[in-house]
Amino acid sequence: MALNIVIMAAGKGTRMKSATPKVLHKLAGRSLLGHVLKSCEALAADARIVITGHGADQVEAATQGVSFVRQMPQLGTGHAIQQVVPALVGEGTTLILNGDVPLIETTTAKALIEACAGHALVLLTVDLADPTGYGRIIRDPDDGGVLAIVEHKDATPEQRLIHEGYSGMMAAPTGALKRWVGALTNNNAQGEYYLTDIVAMAVAEGLPVLGIKAHNEIEVLGVNDPVQLSQLERAFQARQAEQLMRAGVRLADPARFDLRGTLTHGQDVEIDVNCVFEGDVSLGDGVRVGAHCVIRNVKIAAGARIHEFTHIDGEAAGASVGEGALIGPFARLRPGAQLGAEVHIGNFVEVKNSTLAKGAKANHLAYLGDATVGERVNYGAGSITANYDGANKHRTTIGDDVHVGSNCVLVAPISIGNGATIGGGSTITKEVAPGDLAVARGKQVSIAGWTRPTKKR
Incomplete structure (x- = not known):
């Protein structure tokens, strides 16, 4: 089956207060985006696609060995994947990673791909002492399957007590992903297209929705400032x-x-x-x-x-x-x-x-x-x-x-x-x-x- 790796790197990074795009800031001498790409080297993808937006020229000039799709304007994570749909190849698996979450481990990425196997939606989750800002994982109390992800901004007080958060990374069946993102709407507090809304679509279709927990918190921590x-x-x-x-x-x-x-x-x-x-x-x-x-x-x-x-x-x-x-x-x-x-x-x-x-x-x-x-x-x-x-x-x-x-x-x-x-x-x-x-x-x-x-x- 074909493997697509999509890395979202279009965000402005306003809180960095810098003219440098956020994903190009350095961690241990390598850009944040460079760390993600390094983790993907062993995955033998059929396509590696970076979604750019803010500072696209700088990001694309600094990045080698991938193809690019631009998201202009930036209207949310779901909107980003809508832009990349025409570039996805085959009917296998699409792995979606974040360019500002640099320390994802190769073994974790492989686990997502293997669990997806072209037929299940697999989310990377993490247990957090302070889950503020993370989408909360809503699980079925009977079998533990994932029912939904609720963004922090839209969560009720009871849902904000949940400590299992969504990392922003997933593996999805490519054909189903194309169908789901085409049906996304922006009826939410931010007026954005949330990629997390595809969880409910997968549940409604009866597709398995799995949650795999990261080995540790460090590999899912993002950088905002x-x-x-x-x-x-x-x-x-x-x-x-x-x-x-x-x-x-x-x-x-x-x-x-x-x-x-x-x-x-x-x-x-x-x-x-x-x-x-x-x-x-x-x-x-x-x-x-x-x-x-x-x-x-x-x-x-x-x-x-x-x-x-x-x-x-x-x-x-x-x-x-x-x-x-x-x-x-x-x-x-x-x-x-x-x-x-x-x-x-x-x-x-x-x-x-x-x-x-x-x-x-x-x-x-x-x-x-x-x-x-x-x-x-x-x-x-x-x-x-x-x-x-x-x-x-x-x-x-x-x-x-x-x-x-x-x-x-x-x-x-x-x-x-x-x-x-x-x-x-x-x-x-x-x-x-x-x-x-x-x-x-x-x-x-x-x-x-x-x-x-x-x-x-």
């Missing part, structure tokens, strides 16, 4: 932190941990407080990450130590840190930084698009850009590679066992041979042969009896 977004962020981060700790990662304080991507890890990994991980990060056995680090798109090998306040951003090119390397504190690794085993990158050192071989060290106040650095190189404080001529980038090659003194400028393109020494304060513009000492600086002049200028009164 920045407060709810921040609350859901913390709940999601707490869940990720717990999963990592159960897998063996030691977090100094799980309440002060943020993962905004994917984190793979070995054994005996330790992470201190207030660290942020983004993109794809891999931590080998025994890696230790100090407090207040931002780490993005990097592979860090076993035994490496990332000291406090280090910033690593591999971007699309990625970065890597070798086994037993020491990075930081206050170091910065940029895209293309490839550090070998036992490399030391110290405080206020920046590395970009450079390879450092085993045992190379740049411990203080230095810049290495577009460089290839050999084994056991000592790169002095205040030294830089001048890799940009104002139009093009050029490469610096430094051989094994080179010693670069403090406050040197290596003007690329340039090559320094194995075992060479660069005297402190030198500006090097020509190739240095292996084993040579290169010094390029002005002659020191001393003036005896010189008097400093004094301020005029």
Whole structure:
């Protein structure tokens, strides 16, 4: 049977008080709509359709791999599905999800689809401590089947005491869904077309109406304002932190941990407080990450130590840190930084698009850009590679066992041979042969009896 997945993402999100459409606001580094689409990847749908409306151009430009139907104007959830009817394929099952309910689990979505099987209307419900704002599930007292959903705005005082709420998500037989939404009216307090009214239609036709409860409240929580977004962020981060700790990662304080991507890890990994991980990060056995680090798109090998306040951003090119390397504190690794085993990158050192071989060290106040650095190189404080001529980038090659003194400028393109020494304060513009000492600086002049200028009164 054909499977349609429809995601409603047309709402304005007035309470977000933002020019950004609500479904594009970020949760753990991914848009709300992106989370929903991620959950659907394994469902092998014949059609994936996003209903857009407010900010449609922005939403559609930011979303790949789906088709779009616009709801203009927005006259309720039933009206939204009326717009999508011509795009539905086959006579199987249509799964309807919400673009501002980001943490729906793939297993839950599969359960809805399987229970529907093209012939039953299946609602995703949840037991809530505070069901305010949710449609209430009205069940048959005899067999527990669902009889109706009553929107909070239209519920009686007695119905508002019910704690089982409708999540806004369902799976329906596609053919019946088309028929039902065509019969919807807007005779209600808001003058809108409610998708929930199809429950009564299904009951009247004698079709099974089932209610499946979500595993937990977090997967059905929606986002309507920045407060709810921040609350859901913390709940999601707490869940990720717990999963990592159960897998063996030691977090100094799980309440002060943020993962905004994917984190793979070995054994005996330790992470201190207030660290942020983004993109794809891999931590080998025994890696230790100090407090207040931002780490993005990097592979860090076993035994490496990332000291406090280090910033690593591999971007699309990625970065890597070798086994037993020491990075930081206050170091910065940029895209293309490839550090070998036992490399030391110290405080206020920046590395970009450079390879450092085993045992190379740049411990203080230095810049290495577009460089290839050999084994056991000592790169002095205040030294830089001048890799940009104002139009093009050029490469610096430094051989094994080179010693670069403090406050040197290596003007690329340039090559320094194995075992060479660069005297402190030198500006090097020509190739240095292996084993040579290169010094390029002005002659020191001393003036005896010189008097400093004094301020005029």
